[in-house]
Amino acid sequence: MIFRVIHKTSYKYDSYVGYCHNLATLRPRDLPGQKLLDFKLNIGPVASELNERVDFFGNYITRFAIQEPHQELIVTSESLIERDYQPITSQYKSGACKGPTMADTLTSLQRLGEGSLDANQYILESPLIRKIAPEIRAYSAESFQLNRSVFDAAKELMNRIYADFQFVPGFSDVATPLHTVFNERKGVCQDFAQIAIACLRAVGLPAKYMSGYIETLPPEGQEKLVGADASHAWFATFIPGFGWVDFDPTNNLIPENQHLVVAWGRDYYDVPPLKGVIYSNGNNVMTVSVDIREAELDTLVNA
Numbered sequence: 001m002i003f004r005v006i007h008k009t010s011y012k013y014d015s016y017v018g019y020c021h022n023l024a025t026l027r028p029r030d031l032p033g034q035k036l037l038d039f040k041l042n043i044g045p046v047a048s049e050l051n052e053r054v055d056f057f058g059n060y061i062t063r064f065a066i067q068e069p070h071q072e073l074i075v076t077s078e079s080l081i082e083r084d085y086q087p088i089t090s091q092y093k094s095g096a097c098k099g100p101t102m103a104d105t106l107t108s109l110q111r112l113g114e115g116s117l118d119a120n121q122y123i124l125e126s127p128l129i130r131k132i133a134p135e136i137r138a139y140s141a142e143s144f145q146l147n148r149s150v151f152d153a154a155k156e157l158m159n160r161i162y163a164d165f166q167f168v169p170g171f172s173d174v175a176t177p178l179h180t181v182f183n184e185r186k187g188v189c190q191d192f193a194q195i196a197i198a199c200l201r202a203v204g205l206p207a208k209y210m211s212g213y214i215e216t217l218p219p220e221g222q223e224k225l226v227g228a229d230a231s232h233a234w235f236a237t238f239i240p241g242f243g244w245v246d247f248d249p250t251n252n253l254i255p256e257n258q259h260l261v262v263a264w265g266r267d268y269y270d271v272p273p274l275k276g277v278i279y280s281n282g283n284n285v286m287t288v289s290v291d292i293r294e295a296e297l298d299t300l301v302n303a
Contacts, residue, residue, distance in 0.1 A: 014282025
């Protein structure tokens with residue numbers, strides 16, 4: 001399955017911005033089950049400085065600066081992504097990743113077995129997930145026991161977050177403390193992913209914050225709306241002998257072809273689509289739209 005993703009971010013400023021410096025995490029990753037076929041990034045006004053690097057986690061980061069006065073900044077990325085996750089998800093159904101228990105996993109992490117050295121860094125505190133509140137630790141303990149399969153426990157945690165929390169756009173932002181989201185039992189996909197990550201780390205298990213997109217399908221018989229898709233977040237945990245397994249608590253499902261991975265890190269702070277600084281006296285209004293469409297190979301971006 002091939003998808004074309006157009007992600008547009010617009011900033012409108014009350015007064016002129018004389019200079020801005022930005023980091024964009026918008027280029028999707030190549031990984032098993034996903035191949036980036038083409039990528040374009042358009043910036044207006046045209047950037048005076050632009051370069052790309054790979055960060056510590058292997059994500060593609062574009063740094064750009066604009067040094068001319070402007071009242072609007074528009075950043076548009078266009079990606080063509082081939083996604084075929086069925087061979088991997090078929091292993092879930094076969095039970096290939098359900099063997100290791102929590103006790104097995106903790107032992108493997110201590111022995112630094114295959115993949116464990118990398119996984120250990122995702123157990124530590126991160127910028128937005130620091131001191132884990134006692135109530136979150138208690139919530140985690142309901143699913144995770146030493147003799148239980150990590151896969152089954154993580155799946156149950158995903159189910160519980162989906163059932164216990166309400167999706168409320170606008171309730172939270174990046175500065176909202178995790179314990180506030182937990183106590184209020186509401187938030188957005190970013191919050192639900194970070195609640196799950198805190199639960200896993202509370203019992204000594206590694207957890208990644210996954211950033212990307214999810215294709216949303218319209219009701220049968222209705223036309224899909226442009227911009228109806230969205231940036232999305234979910235979590236992944238490490239299972240010895242198998243690798244990382246993704247879980248989406250917002251939608252209560254294990255990601256397959258409709259989930260497109262852009263980047264991963266310890267929490268949202270590591271992988272925001274855009275962040276930066278500006279020199280200006282006024283406020284700004286940001287709007288974001290994402291459109292995901294199935295595409296054919298003969299409609300490549302550069303064709």
